[in-house]
Structures are given as structure tokens and as C-alpha cells.
Amino acid sequence: MKRDVIDSESGTGNSAAMTVTVTRICRYPVKGLSAESLERADLQPGEGIPEDRRFALAHGTTQYDPDAPRWLPKTSFLMLMRNERLAALDTAFDAATGVLSVQRNGKIVARGDVTTAVGRAMVEDFFAAYMARETRGRPRLVEAPRAHPFSDHANPVLSVINLASVQDLERVVGAPVDPVRFRANLYLEGAPPWAEFGWIDREIDLGGARLRVTARIDRCAATNVNPATAERDLNVPKALQRGYGHVDMGVYAAVVSGGTVAVGDGFEAPSA
Numbered sequence: 001m002k003r004d005v006i007d008s009e010s011g012t013g014n015s016a017a018m019t020v021t022v023t024r025i026c027r028y029p030v031k032g033l034s035a036e037s038l039e040r041a042d043l044q045p046g047e048g049i050p051e052d053r054r055f056a057l058a059h060g061t062t063q064y065d066p067d068a069p070r071w072l073p074k075t076s077f078l079m080l081m082r083n084e085r086l087a088a089l090d091t092a093f094d095a096a097t098g099v100l101s102v103q104r105n106g107k108i109v110a111r112g113d114v115t116t117a118v119g120r121a122m123v124e125d126f127f128a129a130y131m132a133r134e135t136r137g138r139p140r141l142v143e144a145p146r147a148h149p150f151s152d153h154a155n156p157v158l159s160v161i162n163l164a165s166v167q168d169l170e171r172v173v174g175a176p177v178d179p180v181r182f183r184a185n186l187y188l189e190g191a192p193p194w195a196e197f198g199w200i201d202r203e204i205d206l207g208g209a210r211l212r213v214t215a216r217i218d219r220c221a222a223t224n225v226n227p228a229t230a231e232r233d234l235n236v237p238k239a240l241q242r243g244y245g246h247v248d249m250g251v252y253a254a255v256v257s258g259g260t261v262a263v264g265d266g267f268e269a270p271s272a
Helices: 084-088 119-130 163-173 195-199 236-244
Strands: 019-029 034-038 040-043 055-058 089-094 099-104 107-113 140-143 158-164 187-188 203-206 209-219 250-255 260-263 265-270
Touching: 019 040, 019 260, 034 089, 034 099, 055 099, 084 089, 099 119, 119 140, 158 163, 158 195, 158 209, 163 187, 163 236, 163 250, 187 209, 195 250, 203 265, 236 250
Parallel strands: 158 187
Antiparallel strands: 019 034, 019 187, 019 265, 040 260, 055 140, 089 099, 099 107, 158 250, 203 209, 209 250
């Protein structure tokens, strides 16, 4: 297949180009828990955003060997699709110290260096009590190597959301839709609604990195959870199906060439 590169400097493409800009970069250090916004991210080929989905809260019945990491389905872990109470928590992870802090209603309810057994146990104690009715056995905070994050996708990728597509979905829903429902790594503006679906199998020069858009992202009931209230107040997959005949929102992108991507970086994408 002929490679079709969208170059941010030359503006080359198949048709008239427009600038698409990164407005927000997010990582989710613990699968299912809150987002952390970044000003920039250093990307490496074949990897995702550093620290993204590095940890997950595995059910006590989940078999996971950190010395032989393998991809597991999201049902192996506590996650928003089934455990909306997770959205009521705010978390912060300091990669330099390994300390994860968990807050509820503005108060710290758990804190520990989750790179150590003692620190993990402190965090696990909280979740064992907080999620007692929803977890299969005592939850374990497990850690993945950088090349095998706890993503819903079997291969390390970045998830990308076109904010114009979310705004168009609001028209169908008849209510505001917080883009954070989609838990993306890169949030973009400047492209027409749904233009991102036309980028599949194409490459994008963004900041100092090159990404290849690989697939559309099909959405599950996790997007029904309001990240601000922890309530299931919308049926997003149903709205997508009703309005567009599919349940997709956003695209996956793999890092082809490494480099730094920052908020405000842009690329030239073909117009619709």
C-alpha cells in the first residue's frame, strides 16, 4: 500500500489542507481511574503515552504474571463499563516517586508508593473496601511494562478524539457530552466532524513524532458514565447507532517515529 503522509510543514495531502491542533494530552496511569493532563509527551515507536494505563486494579480471580505480561480483556479489571463508582475518585500519580494519591470529595483516602509491595497494599486496602460489592476477590494493583500497557487494544497505541465529532454527537444526544467520556490521549480541533475516519492507514507528522492512524474505536457502556458525577446519565453507544449507524468515536494511532508532542502542535489534514 502506498504510504500517504500528512506533513505538518509541507501541508501535502490529497486535497486542500486545514490545520488540526492538539488541544489536550491525557494519560490515565491507572486503568479506569481519572485523567491527568500533560503539556507534552515523549513518544517512542511501538509504545503509548508514557505512564498511560501502567497500572490496573485486577480482580482477585484474575491471573496476571508481571514477569510474563500478556494482554487481558478489560473484564479482568475494575473498569468504568461496569464500575461507575470509580469515576467519583480523583487520582494523581507522580512517576518520579511512584506515589499514587486517591481523593474522594477533595480528601485523600489512599496514598502509597505503588512501585513497592507496601505502597500497593495501602491502595488495595482502600479499593477492597470501596469496591467490596463489585470486585471478584480482593483487588490487586498490578503493573505492566511500558510495551504492554493495560489498554483495551492488544497493541500499544494512542487514542485520538476529534472534538468536532463530539460536538456533532451532542446534536444527536440533545445534551452536552464531555469529551473525557472517551478517555483519549490526544484531543484535536480544527477538523470537520468525523474527518478522522478518513485518516485510517495514513501517517501524520505531529510535533516531533510520526503517527499512523490504524483503526476506528468502537465504544462500550463506559462512555455512559459522566466523569464529573459518576452517574450513568447517557447511552452513548445507542446514540451513536441511532444517529450514525455505528458505535465508533475516535481513532487509534500507532507511533511510527518517536519524538515530543505538545499541546498546540498541529498537522495539515485533507479537508473533507
